[in-house]
Amino acid sequence: MSTTLELAKQLIRQQSVTPDDAQCQSILIERLHALGFTVEKLPFGAVDNFWATIGNDGPLFAFAGHTDVVPTGPEANWTFPPFIPSEKDGYLYGRGTADMKGSLAAMVTACERYLANSKPRGRIGFLITSDEEGDAIDGTRKVIQLLQQRQVHIDYCLVGEPSSLHTVGDVIKIGRRGSLSAKLTIFGIQGHVAYPQLADNPIHKSLVPLRQLAETQWDQGNQAFPPTSFQISNIHGGTGANNVIPDTVNIDFNFRFSTELKVAEIKTRVEDILTEAGTQFKIQWHLSGEPFLTPAGELLTAVKESILHVCGIDTEAATTGGTSDGRFIAPTGTQVVELGPCNATIHKVDERVSMAELDRLSEVYEELMRRLLD
Numbered sequence: 001m002s003t004t005l006e007l008a009k010q011l012i013r014q015q016s017v018t019p020d021d022a023q024c025q026s027i028l029i030e031r032l033h034a035l036g037f038t039v040e041k042l043p044f045g046a047v048d049n050f051w052a053t054i055g056n057d058g059p060l061f062a063f064a065g066h067t068d069v070v071p072t073g074p075e076a077n078w079t080f081p082p083f084i085p086s087e088k089d090g091y092l093y094g095r096g097t098a099d100m101k102g103s104l105a106a107m108v109t110a111c112e113r114y115l116a117n118s119k120p121r122g123r124i125g126f127l128i129t130s131d132e133e134g135d136a137i138d139g140t141r142k143v144i145q146l147l148q149q150r151q152v153h154i155d156y157c158l159v160g161e162p163s164s165l166h167t168v169g170d171v172i173k174i175g176r177r178g179s180l181s182a183k184l185t186i187f188g189i190q191g192h193v194a195y196p197q198l199a200d201n202p203i204h205k206s207l208v209p210l211r212q213l214a215e216t217q218w219d220q221g222n223q224a225f226p227p228t229s230f231q232i233s234n235i236h237g238g239t240g241a242n243n244v245i246p247d248t249v250n251i252d253f254n255f256r257f258s259t260e261l262k263v264a265e266i267k268t269r270v271e272d273i274l275t276e277a278g279t280q281f282k283i284q285w286h287l288s289g290e291p292f293l294t295p296a297g298e299l300l301t302a303v304k305e306s307i308l309h310v311c312g313i314d315t316e317a318a319t320t321g322g323t324s325d326g327r328f329i330a331p332t333g334t335q336v337v338e339l340g341p342c343n344a345t346i347h348k349v350d351e352r353v354s355m356a357e358l359d360r361l362s363e364v365y366e367e368l369m370r371r372l373l374d
């Protein structure tokens with residue numbers, strides 16, 4: 001009987017829909033206490049977090065993860081009830097199996113095996129939150145701020161997000177694109193469509209600059225990142241009547257940007273295009289995360305070697321996909337790599353993870369600690 005599997009099942013039974021931890025962290029803390037970890041609970045608002053460490057000096061290797069899961073959607077669409085861990089054809093089904101209760105279980109059991117046989121020359125930490133899938137305001141971001149105030153520096157951080165594509169370890173994430181959103185309002189003057197000379201149509205005014213924004217090549221990307229992409233996600237204008245020119249049109253858009261661009265530069269270029277088109281506008285920006293990239297270093301080398309050793313494959317280091325809590329950790333100068341199970345079913349109905357791969361993932365985590373801390 002695999003203890004990783006048993007622990008994963010125990011976590012999946014807790015209905016920890018973000019940001020509710022639903023006692024998942026108590027389960028983890030109990031296991032870490034038993035190993036001799038010092039655990040500090042760090043709740044902020046409705047969010048549960050904890051920081052646990054073992055060891056007194058040497059490099060600090062931390063595992064970052066989340067106990068919250070996304071909502072299930074209609075439970076009737078699931079083959080098995082989402083919070084009752086179920087096995088079928090070598091897979092474990094349940095909400096959070098891949099994202100990321102499987103990784104949490106794999107890391108805890110990896111620590112248990114590693115510490116039973118070794119005396120690490122460094123320190124091991126766990127940074128766990130229940131607010132990764134939600135607003136991500138009171139989670140990892142706050143804990144990292146606190147650690148910085150205390151001058152605790154994490155040297156190496158492994159994020160347990162499901163990074164793999166076809167088989168565990170085939171893809172790791174060594175960075176993420178930045179994400180910058182905007183809510184744009186273009187102003188005009190309301191009026192009767194039959195008397196356009198008495199009005200000013202903001203929808204018409206938006207067409208030229210929007211087309212220009214959509215067609216602009218923002219950068220060429222670089223070795224680690226694809227070119228920056230601009231996407232409009234919503235346009236709303238009009239009163240609903242077909243004889244009224246509205247006074248405003250609202251447009252939402254988002255940039256996924258590479259390390260070739262700075263946030264300030266993107267903002268200036270967008271606002272210049274709107275100004276040059278002669279529009280009256282208001283724009284509200286929201287930065288979800290700066291791009292980050294972990295360059296070649298001890299962590300990246302150790303992760304690649306561990307995967308090769310345990311899985312027998314050369315991993316691909318990618319920067320694709322959405323954002324993760326790595327965005328809050330990397331800016332402190334920490335080397336950050338994401339490695340977890342296959343992500344094909346995350347956030348979907350029938351989320352599942354291969355049970356054999358869960359064990360292999362745990363072996364990779366253990367091997368990684370050996371290479372970094374022995």
Ligand SMILES: [Zn+2]
Nearest residue numbers: 099100132161
């Ligand atoms: Zn996740």
